Amino acid sequence: MLKLMYQLWAGLSGDKLEKLQEEEQVEKPFIRKQMKIRFPERGRSGKEVVTIKNMGFSYEDKVLFEKANISIGRGEKIAIIGPNGCGKSTLLKLIMGLQSPDNGEVILGEHNVLPNYFEQNQAEALDLEKTVLDTVAEVAEDWRIDDIKGLLGRCNFKADMLDRKVSLLSGGEKARLAFCKFMVTPSTLLVLDEPTNHLDIPSKEMLEEAISEYEGTVITVSHDRYFIKQIVNRVLEVKDGNLEDYNGDYDYYLEKNLDAREKALEREAELEDKSPKAKAKSKMSKAEREARKKQKMQAFQQAKQKSKGLKNSKRWN
Numbered sequence: 187m188l189k190l191m192y193q194l195w196a197g198l199s200g201d202k203l204e205k206l207q208e209e210e211q212v213e214k215p216f217i218r219k220q221m222k223i224r225f226p227e228r229g230r231s232g233k234e235v236v237t238i239k240n241m242g243f244s245y246e247d248k249v250l251f252e253k254a255n256i257s258i259g260r261g262e263k264i265a266i267i268g269p270n271g272c273g274k275s276t277l278l279k280l281i282m283g284l285q286s287p288d289n290g291e292v293i294l295g296e297h298n299v300l301p302n303y304f305e306q307n308q309a310e311a312l313d314l315e316k317t318v319l320d321t322v323a324e325v326a327e328d329w330r331i332d333d334i335k336g337l338l339g340r341c342n343f344k345a346d347m348l349d350r351k352v353s354l355l356s357g358g359e360k361a362r363l364a365f366c367k368f369m370v371t372p373s374t375l376l377v378l379d380e381p382t383n384h385l386d387i388p389s390k391e392m393l394e395e396a397i398s399e400y401e402g403t404v405i406t407v408s409h410d411r412y413f414i415k416q417i418v419n420r421v422l423e424v425k426d427g428n429l430e431d432y433n434g435d436y437d438y439y440l441e442k443n444l445d446a447r448e449k450a451l452e453r454e455a456e457l458e459d460k461s462p463k464a465k466a467k468s469k470m471s472k473a474e475r476e477a478r479k480k481q482k483m484q485a486f487q488q489a490k491q492k493s494k495g496l497k498n499s500k501r502w503n
């Protein structure tokens with residue numbers, strides 16, 4: 187029936203269709219409108235957003251930064267990466283002024299740099315006595331109530347949950363609510379610490395889309411490589427107490443950083459092996475799969491050797 191209606195819809199045009207609609211012989215097809223969510227921006231910041239000069243920072247005897255230097259400009263979308271415990275979250279706290287450097291300086295630009303910080307434990311800071319809707323509505327400036335409800339809906343809060351007290355929400359629901367609150371706060375700089383943790387796929391997509399449209403500056407720590415790949419145009423790696431600067435997207439970083447690329451390939455191969463779909467579909471025996479994996483690694487090693495050769499040849503020129 188529905189199919190027939192669509193055929194009619196496609197096959198008829200102009201007056202005839204309208205006439206049929208008026209006579210209610212043809213229904214308009216239901217087109218689901220996906221509400222676009224954008225981070226509210228409060229004007230534009232100056233060109234210089236964050237400057238780090240010869241910064242040193244330690245927790246007791248654990249040295250995290252020695253002499254880090256970096257300059258972040260308006261509109262850049264930056265991922266901070268590095269192994270667990272290297273100091274990524276601490277770097278965000280230093281940028282936010284929640285920690286002070288032992289040496290050197292961390293300076294936020296003077297002109298209209300308005301940060302919106304998403305901490306890892308954001309959900310713990312929610313007021314338990316407020317309702318779901320009030321939690322978001324109170325920080326949202328210039329948002330229509332229907333749009334706030336739309337945002338909450340996209341984050342899987344059904345209509346009957348809007349008046350529920352935060353104290354009655356599960357951990358995951360609190361995390362999604364904290365995320366909605368973050369999404370409506372005006373800013374010119376987003377500082378994100380693992381923003382995709384606890385988010386379902388539609389919310390992650392919404393975040394990626396909102397970041398792509400955001401004209402301000404974004405600095406994010408994330409282990410979610412897919413997320414990083416989608417959004418960033420510069421990568422900062424925390425390494426040996428310093429910040430290594432890769433002025434390109436995540437693929438550029440992998441291209442330049444052979445160790446990271448090797449790890450990425452290993453992870454890919456592991457995932458391929460673990461995937462039940464791949465297992466079911468694959469007619470290859472275990473030995474064949476192993477051989478294929480080996481082949482891939484060999485090809486990679488050859489590329490690595492070649493690139494080393496090129497690097498060295500450049501060095502002699």
Ligand SMILES: Nc1ncnc2c1ncn2[C@@H]1O[C@H](COP(=O)(O)OP(=O)(O)OP(=O)(O)O)[C@@H](O)[C@H]1O
Pocket residue numbers: 245246248250268269270271272273274275276277
């Ligand atoms: N308040 C603190 N006092 C003492 N040590 C701390 C404190 N906060 C963090 N650390 C330690 O400093 C190091 C860096 O912590 P940080 O959270 O910045 O790392 P990270 O790179 O973000 O780690 P992860 O990827 O695991 O989240 C860790 O070894 C951590 O245990």
